[in-house]
Amino acid sequence: MEILTAIAKFIAADLRTATPLILAGIGLVFSARAGLVNIGVEGMMLVGALSAVAGSWWFGSAMLGTLFAMFTASIIALIFAYLSVTVKADQIVVGTAINILGLGLTTTLARTLFGLNTAPPDVASFEIIAIPGLSKIPFFGQAFFQQNALVYLALILVPIASFIMFKTDIGLKVRAVGEHPKACDTVGINVYLVRYVTILISGLFSGLAGAYVSLGLLSFFTENMIAGRGFMVLAAVVFGKYTPRGVLFAGIIFGAAEAIQFRLQAAGTAIPFQFLLMLPYALTIFALAGFVGKSRGPAAMSKPYDKD
């Protein structure tokens, strides 16, 4: 029985670490499918993480804090959209600048808001919600149904996003813009609009993911607290072959690597945990190289579209 409890606890921990990857990953699937490489997701998540804590502090509610995080992250996304779609600048460079901006803004503002060397303020964070009935199921209850609201939200959003992407007209348009923007323009699809909207979606979801990190996993903000999770999201999207379902799968695998790492470190085993931490990144490289099933990006990926 004890081993089962341990496994259930492990699955629960895995889901907790996977959630920010799944949330931001769903948003990134949309922008990627429209042909955009949003390397700025790290910076957007960071802005989301700080805004969530600030919002929760001001409004006294984690939910309102999260909405505020989605709002601010989408403003950052608008900057990305303007520079990469309207100005037609190199998306890689824009994304890198967004990450630098995110780090600078959040570190500077966090000091101003919360002060230096003082304990972080006590803010409302996401509580664990044990789903009545389901959480009482042995094993599964502990693994899946004693989580906070955003974990459930991430799991619900995967099939919804999947449906929108592959079964609706909107999804078709998004995918078409990523494959052949010129053809879309010819048949009257507004390529710029589709790209703006998908970047906004990835901004909203990045904000949500950032809020989860600062209010779901923890209940405070620290400098650079996203700590590379944004790049891991990027990896999860590639590894998940640019589908919401794939992102879920990748998120769970990547989360497991991290969850095992914590347990190994705590247990003090001889296996260097750093090699486990490398695993997600190595898997992504293998996926790109075609060893774990080819992951091919949209044809117009990272190419700015010029109407003229």
Next chain:
Amino acid sequence: MLLKKLGIPFVAVLAALLVGAGVIKFIGVDPLTAYKSLFMGSLSNKNAIAETLVKTTPLVFTALSYAFAARCGLVNLGAEGQLYIGAIFSTTVAIYLTGLPMIIHLPMAIIAGFVGGGLWGLLAGWLKVRFGAAEVITTIMLNYIATHFLSYLVTGPMIEPPGSFPQTAQAQLSAILPKILPGTRLHAGFLVALLAIVFYYYFLWKTTTGYETRVVGLNPTAAEYAGINPTKNALLAMFIAGGFAGLAGTCEILGIQLRMFQNFSPGYGFDGIAVALLGGGAPVGILIAGILFGILRSGANMMQMLAKVPIAIIYIIQAFVIFFVISSGFFEKVYNKRKLEKIARQGGNKDGNSNSDR
């Protein structure tokens, strides 16, 4: 033409400093006081200038890394990882090879850093030409693999005996970069950076291979028609780009830190992109942009101490420098288009009846 070349970065930097002033004002500090302490901390005396050049050194290397790959049409986002692998190679040579005179040991340690970073870059290049794996993603992934590998080394195999701190032993004296300005931390790594800029210029503009690299970067299809092998060029470009970044790690360890520990780079890899962009990928441009970002980095400490403005403000300024530089081309295009339209309209009016036909 030259004036225009210098004009855009100059205006971009000025505008970014203005945005920074706005943020400084917003957090309740007088921007003039803040900037005064920033420039005092980076330029006011010998020591401050030396510190600025110390910070400039790794930025020049990582900028060369990004710019070199870009010249071949490749996006190298892996400078951070290449920097770490370069540091690992150099540190290994600097610690474990014993009994060598400096004239042999130091160059060996430096070359090891170039080769280490180069191989890490080459790996991404190989994955691209052999399997079609986009280097944009693989180089980022390799950054994390390198970071974790370094963390493994300094907590395990390379840990300093008896093994209580996660750091390596100190590099041997024969492998340490000598100071070039007495009484300061400015070390010979800065000279290596200057040499690297000369090499960058000479290779790209004075050799056949460099010419081919630039042709591939400008127009891969034309290059192939001209009989240039893009595969060979991509591999070479990623090796040299990685090598430049590797030297950034080498000089940080052998010039400043003298031993290796986790996360010793405060993000020089990504800062290099901003420097390369501001410098327009030109040799002298990269040096000037590197010094400018060096000023920001070294002065930021003083600004934090005296004016209580967080160091992170320089990231905001850097980000806006990039935003303004990349927007400049767009606004120029819009401006030219408007001017053309205006000329066309005026021309039409002189004809008098050009519209009356319709």
